[in-house]
Each structure stands twice: as C-alpha cells, then as structure tokens.
Amino acid sequence: MTNLKKRDCGGCTVCCTELKVDTPEFRKKPQVPCQHLTAKGCGIYETRFPICREFLCGWRLFADLNDGWRPDRSGVVIVRLSPDNVPPDYRAPGYGMQLDIVGGEAAITRPGFAEYVAAQVKRGVAVQMSAASPATLVNAHLDPATVARDMAGTRATLLRIFAMLHAARWKKGIGMLVPLYRLKLAQQKAMVTKAGKG
Ligand code: SF4
Ligand code: SF4
Secondary structure: OOOEOOOOOOOOOOHHHHOOEEOOOOEEOOOOOOOOEEOOEEOOHHHOOHHHHHOOOHHHHEOOOOHHHOHHHHOEEEEEEOHHHOOHHHOOOOOEEEEEEOOOHHHHHOOOHHHHHHHHHHOOOOEEEEOOOOOEEHHHOOOHHHHHHOHHHHHHHHHHHHHHHHHHHHOOHHHHHHHHHHHHHHHHHHHHHHHHHO
C-alpha cells in the first residue's frame, strides 16, 4: 500500500539531473543537469516551475522506504506510475513504479534493493526498470514463486536485467538493436516459463 509520506528532499537534487521534463512551462532532457541547478540546489527555488513544485519521487511518497533510499544515497529514483501506465494484469494494486537506476551496479547489490523489488513483485505491483535506457517490466523476468524462495537468484536476475539495460544505454544506432533484442528475448523467455508454470 502506498502511504503519502512527503519527506523533504534535503540535499538531494538527483531528479533535477536525471529525469526528463516535458511540460509547457519547462523542458529538459534526461541525464542532463537543469540549467537552474547550482551547487546549493535550485537557483530559482522560489519561482521554480509547477512540475518542480508538484513532483514527488517514490522515496518522498512511500513510507516503507527508509532514509537509505533517498536517491542520492541509493542510486535509484523511483517514480510512481498511475494504473493507466502499467499493463492491465498489474493494475489491481492501484499503482506501479519505475526504478531509474542512476547509481550503477552498486544500486542493485545494495542491501535491501532486491528484497524491496521482490516484495513488490509478490504483491503484483508492476515494476519497470531503466538505466538511462528503454525500460523493461521486471515482473516479466521474475515470477512471484521465485522471488519468494530465492533471493540470491532474484538479485542475480536483477543484475542481468541491469547489464542488458546498461548495454542498451551506451550503444548508438544499429548497435543498440542487439542488447534490445536480447532484452526482448529474455523477457519473452521469462513469460514463456511463467505461462508454463501456470
Ligand atoms: S529525487 Fe526525490 S528526493 Fe531527490 S530531489 Fe527529486 S524529489 Fe527530491
Ligand atoms: S528548476 Fe530547479 S527544481 Fe526544477 S529541475 Fe531545475 S533545478 Fe530542479
């Protein structure tokens, strides 16, 4: 269950660099620091754009995430997804989440990361992951039975997904097709396995 905690950002400014913004008042590309970002935080804080006032990352929203999950500490920006933005099979919980991995492999191996993802998958919450790359639906790679009994296997699968996403991130043009194809293949394999078990 989500719980609107609404913590303060403190010293974190990760979303001001990592996220894409596309609103009438303000646009910025992902993985590029906002032009208004300074060493002391937002340089136009009092007059910042509506999206900047309204946006709350998952760490600010979900009470079950402790202080170690603040994005500048965890290397993960969690964005809450509305039910319309998740596949129909995963709409029952009323929301989904996108995990943008900005801290590399260390973010995946950090204690508590795999356990948190496993808990969401067990509850049927759609979990998408990206690493400055196209996103993939983690649930398609991990079935609830696996995450319930095999945390080491769950962590290894999450690392494999991250490696594929990371490869997709850096390849340009036609070279990007190979990792994306592998990603799709792995996703299809996971879905076939899941269907076979059902
Ligand atoms: S990522 Fe979250 S905690 Fe960090 S600045 Fe953005 S909203 Fe605040
Ligand atoms: S305007 Fe300020 S709050 Fe908004 S993205 Fe830029 S630095 Fe961050």
